[in-house]
Amino acid sequence: MTVAPPSDSTVPVDLGEPILDLLTGFIMQLRAAGLPVSLTENLDAMEAVKHVPLGDRETFKYALASTLVKHHNHWKAFETVFEIYFSLRGPEYDITDESELQELDGDEQSEQAAGDRAGAGAGDSLTPEELQEMLYQALMRGDQPMMRGVARQSVKRYAGMEPGRPVGGTYYLYRTLRNLDLDGVLERLLEQAQNTEGEQSDFEERLQRDEYQNRIDQFQKEIEAEIRRRLVADRGIEAMAKTLRKPLPEDVDFMHASREEMASLRKAIYPLTRKLASRLSRKRRHGRKGPLDFRSTVRHSLSYGGVPVEPKFRNPRPHKPEIFVIADISGSVAAFARFTLHLVYAMSGQFSKVRSFVFIDGLDEVTPYFEGVEDINEAVHRVNTEADVVWVDGHSDYGHALGVFWERYGKDIGPRTSIMILGDARNNYHASESWIVKAMADKARNIHWLNPEPHSYWDTGDSIVGDYAQYCEGAYEVRNLRQLEAFVDKLA
Amino acid sequence: MTFRFDDVESVTDDLRKVDYLVDSAVAGAVFLADRLQKPLLVEGPAGTGKTQLAKSVAEITGARLIRLQCYEGLDEAKALYEWNYKKQLLRIQTERGDDNDWDEVSGDIFSDEFLLARPLLEAIRADDPVVLLIDEVDRVEVETEALLLEILSDYQVSIPELGTITAKQVPLVFLTSNNTRELSEALKRRCLYLHIDYPDMDREKEIVLTKVPDITENLADQIARVVRSIRNIELKKSPSVSETIDWARTLMLLGVSQIDEQVAIGTINVLLKYQSDIRKASKELSSADGVSV
Numbered sequence: 001m002t003v004a005p006p007s008d009s010t011v012p013v014d015l016g017e018p019i020l021d022l023l024t025g026f027i028m029q030l031r032a033a034g035l036p037v038s039l040t041e042n043l044d045a046m047e048a049v050k051h052v053p054l055g056d057r058e059t060f061k062y063a064l065a066s067t068l069v070k071h072h073n074h075w076k077a078f079e080t081v082f083e084i085y086f087s088l089r090g091p092e093y094d095i096t097d098e099s100e101l102q103e104l105d106g107d108e109q110s111e112q113a114a115g116d117r118a119g120a121g122a123g124d125s126l127t128p129e130e131l132q133e134m135l136y137q138a139l140m141r142g143d144q145p146m147m148r149g150v151a152r153q154s155v156k157r158y159a160g161m162e163p164g165r166p167v168g169g170t171y172y173l174y175r176t177l178r179n180l181d182l183d184g185v186l187e188r189l190l191e192q193a194q195n196t197e198g199e200q201s202d203f204e205e206r207l208q209r210d211e212y213q214n215r216i217d218q219f220q221k222e223i224e225a226e227i228r229r230r231l232v233a234d235r236g237i238e239a240m241a242k243t244l245r246k247p248l249p250e251d252v253d254f255m256h257a258s259r260e261e262m263a264s265l266r267k268a269i270y271p272l273t274r275k276l277a278s279r280l281s282r283k284r285r286h287g288r289k290g291p292l293d294f295r296s297t298v299r300h301s302l303s304y305g306g307v308p309v310e311p312k313f314r315n316p317r318p319h320k321p322e323i324f325v326i327a328d329i330s331g332s333v334a335a336f337a338r339f340t341l342h343l344v345y346a347m348s349g350q351f352s353k354v355r356s357f358v359f360i361d362g363l364d365e366v367t368p369y370f371e372g373v374e375d376i377n378e379a380v381h382r383v384n385t386e387a388d389v390v391w392v393d394g395h396s397d398y399g400h401a402l403g404v405f406w407e408r409y410g411k412d413i414g415p416r417t418s419i420m421i422l423g424d425a426r427n428n429y430h431a432s433e434s435w436i437v438k439a440m441a442d443k444a445r446n447i448h449w450l451n452p453e454p455h456s457y458w459d460t461g462d463s464i465v466g467d468y469a470q471y472c473e474g475a476y477e478v479r480n481l482r483q484l485e486a487f488v489d490k491l492a
Numbered sequence: 493m494t495f496r497f498d499d500v501e502s503v504t505d506d507l508r509k510v511d512y513l514v515d516s517a518v519a520g521a522v523f524l525a526d527r528l529q530k531p532l533l534v535e536g537p538a539g540t541g542k543t544q545l546a547k548s549v550a551e552i553t554g555a556r557l558i559r560l561q562c563y564e565g566l567d568e569a570k571a572l573y574e575w576n577y578k579k580q581l582l583r584i585q586t587e588r589g590d591d592n593d594w595d596e597v598s599g600d601i602f603s604d605e606f607l608l609a610r611p612l613l614e615a616i617r618a619d620d621p622v623v624l625l626i627d628e629v630d631r632v633e634v635e636t637e638a639l640l641l642e643i644l645s646d647y648q649v650s651i652p653e654l655g656t657i658t659a660k661q662v663p664l665v666f667l668t669s670n671n672t673r674e675l676s677e678a679l680k681r682r683c684l685y686l687h688i689d690y691p692d693m694d695r696e697k698e699i700v701l702t703k704v705p706d707i708t709e710n711l712a713d714q715i716a717r718v719v720r721s722i723r724n725i726e727l728k729k730s731p732s733v734s735e736t737i738d739w740a741r742t743l744m745l746l747g748v749s750q751i752d753e754q755v756a757i758g759t760i761n762v763l764l765k766y767q768s769d770i771r772k773a774s775k776e777l778s779s780a781d782g783v784s785v
Contacts, residue, residue: 036677038677038681040681040682041681044528044530044684047528048524048527048528051523051524051527051528052500052520052523052524053499056500058516058520059500059516059520062516062517062520062521063520063524065517065685066517066520066521066524066532066684066685066686067524067528067684067685069685070533070680070681070683070685071680071685072535072536072671072687075687201752201753202753202778202779203752203753203756203777203778204752206721206776206777206778206779207717207718207721210717210720210721210724211717214693214720266726267726270728
């Protein structure tokens with residue numbers, strides 16, 4: 001979970017610097033990163049650091065974390081800011097002096113690695129092959145200090161960092177990794193394991209692979225840390241904290257999520273549905289009372305001589321809405337549709353019936369894919385690969401897709417049906433056929449349009465969301481989990 | 493004011509003595525909870541030793557553990573205090589003949605003698621050192637959380653008829669939550685926060701070694717590695733630490749010394765509790781490729 005700090009023994013704070021000022025700055029950065037740090041928490045943190053030894057970086061970090069971070073999802077953001085703010089202040093991080101860096105590297109090597117490095121001397125004289133070999137050795141043995149050394153060396157060599165160049169860290173990361181070919185190293189490690197330990201069963205090979213993968217992930221983190229370190233040295237802390245600021249998981253934009261962010265989103269969605277479901281059922285149970293029950297009120301008034309002292313209400317009849325989800329699954333919005341389908345199905349217990357349709361320019365019902373499936377991920381995957389959604393050319397055509405829907409399934413819409421249409425309404429200049437939405441709205445309980453685009457982009461270019469939205473109960477910008485959660489909460 | 497722990501290391505060492513292994517995050521948080529006299533809110537997946545942490549801390553500090561199990565519908569009468577209504581009635585009846593005036597009687601029946609202390613009040617009034625554990629606080633309704641606020645911030649309970657009862661000594665308070673819902677800001681603000689996640693491989697191995705007697709280092713290592721691989725797979729519910737320990741015990745009983753595919757898949761139902769998870773994990777474990785993300 002935690003990244004090994006670049007150096008454990010460093011005193012985090014230059015003693016000349018007043019710690020409280022430093023903390024204030026740190027907390028400002030946390031707030032800027034989106035963490036809700038209240039004044040009380042701020043004071044707690046100041047109190048907490050009095051009790052821990054400042055020399056112990058780990059303890060110092062956890063002291064701040066336990067007072068300032070009150071949500072697990074915020075941990076990563078905290079860690080990044082912390083690393084930028086506190087770990088990069090020691091004198092040995094002055095990277096202008098290369099020889100010093102080398103020396104430090106030497107100190108950090110464990111005994112066994114020292115031998116390997118002795119031949120290396122100054123890192124600059126290493127050939128790329130030698131560096132690759134060192135990486136391989138380090139990963140093979142799980143030798144942390146050596147991995148760190150290699151990470152530093154490879155960033156220095158491959159990232160091509162130039163002072164003042166306005167490029168983000170990801171660019172350097174990409175350049176470094178491209179030169180290292182980690183996948184190749186993994187294969188080689190596995191082959192080696194096969195050779196030394198004889199024939200392995202698939203099971204053992206699998207475990208072996210996980211082990212190496214884990215080490216490689218660690219190595220990647222080392223590289224990221226090294227790049228950050230150098231960037232901070234170049235541009236200064238405040239500027240860096242700003243560029244490295246990553247959105248919290250609940251704020252990640254569906255349309256522009258990286259692969260890693262996607263994975264974290266997928267992980268976040270399950271607890272979210274559980275939370276949402278329990279909240280909704282609670283709301284249903286305790287929420288509103290039914291309408292006044294006149295008969296019962298009169299009946300009870302008899303015991304008070306005909307005075308209706310105690311008004312009686314009908315039991316609330318919690319209606320569970322029936323949901324139709326109509327989702328655009330063409331390229332750019334596919335990820336968004338996936339999450340929404342996922343969320344809706346994970347909560348299907350909250351609705352009396354859920355039916356789902358997907359379209360690009362043709363339309364297909366995908367409800368059966370979700371029936372009796374325990375793993376929603378798999379069903380969503382099948383939707384994306386098997387549904388018959390292409391009619392002519394596989395470019396979104398809302399008009400035609402809606403037409404097909406109306407023709408085939410229009411009769412199923414009833415007064416208890418809530419319809420959710422997901423899409424950016426970028427119609428490639430086809431006919432909008434918005435009358436269908438109007439007709440649907442007349443029959444259904446309501447229609448909601450969820451658009452994964454920022455509000456300011458709506459109705460620009462070929463987006464015609466306004467045409468449809470006029471007939472919907474509401475059109476919502478839903479670009480991240482937070483907005484999605486808020487919408488579903490409202491719906492049920 | 494005396495503190496229970498001298499430094500963070502002593503927390504780690506003491507907990508190790510009662511077979512509870514912690515990393516620096518946990519030790520640091522416990523240490524600070526003591527120093528700052530603030531409650532510690534522990535969150536994390538089920539079965540990672542949140543409740544056990546409170547128990548173990550109680551054990552090493554020689555304190556009495558008072559536990560309040562939360563559930564939906566928990567109210568003041570169950571959590572804080574209750575008037576002993578029957579006893580009050582009896583008292584009124586015995587005095588009926590005499591000419592006592594109302595003030596005297598009412599003063600009498602609302603006194604300490606007629607008060608039934610529930611866990612929270614009990615923890616506040618205790619003379620001996622106590623550790624208060626408020627378990628699964630996410631199960632109570634948001635409104636009920638408010639009950640806890642006074643006790644968490646000021647270590648006191650206000651009883652309208654009696655006045656305010658302040659703690660004689662500040663108890664160490666642990667709250668646990670499985671994160672089934674967001675706790676209110678007010679509650680979180682009053683607590684230190686600690687997230688306990690699944691341990692990394694080395695620590696898990698160590699935990700297995702301490703918790704399962706006579707297990708070989710080799711087997712513990714394999715167990716930890718298999719469990720890590722399973723946790724890498726996207727599952728409904730990843731195996732918890734307690735399930736890992738159960739699995740280790742199972743393997744010991746079966747006399748297994750080397751885990752191969754057959755053994756792993758044959759006993760996987762100890763680790764995983766959902767049929768779909770079991771199927772998925774079995775499939776994944778018998779293929780050599782890494783996790784398909």
